[in-house]
Amino acid sequence: MPVLSILSRNDAQFDAKISHILSRGQSQDQAVEEVVRTILEDVQQHGDEALIRYTSRFDNLDLNATGLALNGGTIEACRSEISTRQYQALERAAANIRSFHERQKRNSWMEQDPVNGNILGQRYRPLDSVGIYVPGGKAAYPSSVLMNAIPAQVAGVERIVMVVPTPDGYVNPAVMVAAHIAGVSEIYRVGGAQAVGALAYGTQTIAPVDKIVGPGNIYVATAKRMVFGRVDIDMIAGPSEILIIADRGADPRHIAIDMLSQAEHDELASAVLITDCEELAQKTAKALEDELAILPRRDIARKSLESYGAIIVVPDLLEAARVSNQIAPEHLELSVADPFWLLHAIKHAGAIFMGYHTSEAVGDYIAGPNHVLPTGGTARFFSPLNVDDFVKKSSLVYYTPMGLEEVARDVEILTAMEGLDAHGRSVSYRVRK
Numbered sequence: 001m002p003v004l005s006i007l008s009r010n011d012a013q014f015d016a017k018i019s020h021i022l023s024r025g026q027s028q029d030q031a032v033e034e035v036v037r038t039i040l041e042d043v044q045q046h047g048d049e050a051l052i053r054y055t056s057r058f059d060n061l062d063l064n065a066t067g068l069a070l071n072g073g074t075i076e077a078c079r080s081e082i083s084t085r086q087y088q089a090l091e092r093a094a095a096n097i098r099s100f101h102e103r104q105k106r107n108s109w110m111e112q113d114p115v116n117g118n119i120l121g122q123r124y125r126p127l128d129s130v131g132i133y134v135p136g137g138k139a140a141y142p143s144s145v146l147m148n149a150i151p152a153q154v155a156g157v158e159r160i161v162m163v164v165p166t167p168d169g170y171v172n173p174a175v176m177v178a179a180h181i182a183g184v185s186e187i188y189r190v191g192g193a194q195a196v197g198a199l200a201y202g203t204q205t206i207a208p209v210d211k212i213v214g215p216g217n218i219y220v221a222t223a224k225r226m227v228f229g230r231v232d233i234d235m236i237a238g239p240s241e242i243l244i245i246a247d248r249g250a251d252p253r254h255i256a257i258d259m260l261s262q263a264e265h266d267e268l269a270s271a272v273l274i275t276d277c278e279e280l281a282q283k284t285a286k287a288l289e290d291e292l293a294i295l296p297r298r299d300i301a302r303k304s305l306e307s308y309g310a311i312i313v314v315p316d317l318l319e320a321a322r323v324s325n326q327i328a329p330e331h332l333e334l335s336v337a338d339p340f341w342l343l344h345a346i347k348h349a350g351a352i353f354m355g356y357h358t359s360e361a362v363g364d365y366i367a368g369p370n371h372v373l374p375t376g377g378t379a380r381f382f383s384p385l386n387v388d389d390f391v392k393k394s395s396l397v398y399y400t401p402m403g404l405e406e407v408a409r410d411v412e413i414l415t416a417m418e419g420l421d422a423h424g425r426s427v428s429y430r431v432r433k
C-alpha cells in the first residue's frame with residue numbers, strides 16, 4: 001500500500017483534503033493558554049527567581065549554579081566543538097543571507113513642494129532591541145539563528161538578544177557559533193513561555209526588548225501571542241510545507257526527495273505534488289516508498305505524508321497553479337520546463353523555487369532569502385521575514401506659512417465637521433493672527 005494514493009481534481013475527497021492540509025496546527029489549546037498565562041504573570045512578578053524555578057522544572061537545570069547568561073568564554077569554547085568545514089559553511093550561508101537582506105534596506109526620503117516649500121517625508125529607523133527565541137535541544141537549527149538574527153543586524157538593531165533553553169545543561173555548539181557569526185552577543189539559557197515573558201517584561205538580569213521573533217513549541221507560540229501588543233512579534237510560523245508543481249520533464253526521484261525534505265521536519269508538515277502527468281504521479285508515489293525506506297527520520301516523514309501529503313493530477317499546469325494558489329504554500333517548487341512562464345499564474349507562496357535544479361533545501365540554508373516564511377495559507381497576506389520587520393517608519397511633515405494658508409480653509413471645514421474646535425483654531429490662529 002503506497003504512502004500516498006493519487007487524487008484527481010474531480011475526486012470527491014479533493015476539497016476535504018485541501019481543507020485538512022490548511023487546518024494543520026491551528027487549534028488553540030485552552031489548557032496550554034492557562035499554563036502560559038500563569039507562567040507569564042509569575043515572570044512579570046518575580047523576574048529571575050521565576051526563571052530559575054521554571055528552568056529547574058522544565059529543563060532540569062540549576063541556573064543558580066550555571067548563571068543565566070551564556071558568556072563569551074562558553075561561546076568561544078563552542079567554536080572548537082565544530083569543524084573548520086562546518087564553520088566555513090555557516091559563514092558562507094551567513095554571507096549570502098546578509099547580502100540578500102542588504103538589498104531589502106530602504107532609504108528615508110523627504111520631498112519639497114517647489115511652489116509652497118512644504119516638505120513631506122518618511123524616516124526609517126531600526127528597532128532598539130530584538131529578542132530571538134531559539135528552540136532548545138539537539139533539534140535546534142543553527143540555520144534558523146542566522147535567518148532570524150541577520151535581518152535584524154542588517155536593519156541596524158543595536159541590541160539583539162537570544163534566548164535558548166539548554167535542557168540538562170546541554171549547549172548546542174553550532175547554535176552558539178551561528179549566533180556569534182550573526183553578531184548576537186547577549187545570550188540567556190532560558191526557554192519556553194518564561195523566556196518570552198522575560199523578553200517582554202524584563203527581569204533583574206534581562207532588559208525587555210521591543211520585538212520577539214523565532215519559532216518554538218506550543219508554549220512559546222502561545223506566549224508570543226499573549227505578549228503581542230506589549231511588544232511586537234513576528235508571524236507565528238507553523239509546521240513546514242512544500243508544494244511542487246511538476247511537468248513530465250521532472251525527475252520523480254527529485255520530486256519525492258524534495259517532498260520528504262519538508263515531511264522529515266515534523267509529523268504536522270505537509271508535502272503536496274500537483275502534476276499534469278499521470279505517469280510522473282505514479283513514478284513519484286513509487287519513489288516516495290523507496291526514499292522513505294532509507295530516510296533516518298522516516299517515521300516522522302511517513303506520518304506527515306499520511307496525514308498531510310497528497311499527489312494530485314490536474315489537466316494542465318494552469319489548473320495546477322490555481323490549486324496551488326488555493327493552498328498558498330510556504331514553499332513552492334515549479335519543477336517545469338518553463339518556470340518563468342508559470343510564475344505569472346502564481347499569486348500566493350512564501351518562497352518560489354524555479355526549475356528542475358532548484359531544490360527547496362537551497363532556500364533553507366544557503367541561497368540567501370529568508371527561510372522564516374508564512375505557513376498554513378497565510379502567504380495570502382504575509383511575507384517572508386525581512387529587514388522591514390526590524391524597522392519602523394516615522395512620517396515627516398514641514399509646512400511653510402504659504403503652505404498653511406493654502407489648506408487653512410479646508411482644515412476649518414473638516415474640523416468643524418468633527419466638532420473639534422482646537423484642531424481648527426491651531427491652523428486658523430497661525431494664518432490669521
Ligand SMILES: NC(=O)c1ccc[n+]([C@@H]2O[C@H](COP(=O)([O-])OP(=O)(O)OC[C@H]3O[C@@H](n4cnc5c(N)ncnc54)[C@H](O)[C@@H]3O)[C@@H](O)[C@H]2O)c1
Pocket residue numbers: 035058059134135136137139140141144165190191192193194215216217218219220237238266
Ligand atoms: N520553523 C522553524 O524554522 C523551526 C525551527 C526549529 C524548531 N521549530 C519548532 O520548534 C519547536 C521546538 O520545540 P521544543 O519543545 O523542542 O523546544 P522549545 O524551545 O520550543 O520548547 C522547550 C520549552 O518548552 C517549555 N515546556 C515544555 N513542556 C512544558 C510544559 N508541560 N509546560 C510548560 N512549558 C513547557 C519548557 O520551558 C522548555 O524549555 C518544534 O515545534 C519545532 O517544530 C521550528
Ligand SMILES: N[C@H](CO)Cc1c[nH]c[nH+]1
Pocket residue numbers: 141143144239240241265330364371372373
Ligand atoms: N524548512 C524550514 C522552514 O520551513 C527551515 C529549515 C531549517 N533547517 C532546515 N529547514
Ligand SMILES: [Zn+2]
Pocket residue numbers: 240261262265364
Ligand atoms: Zn527545511
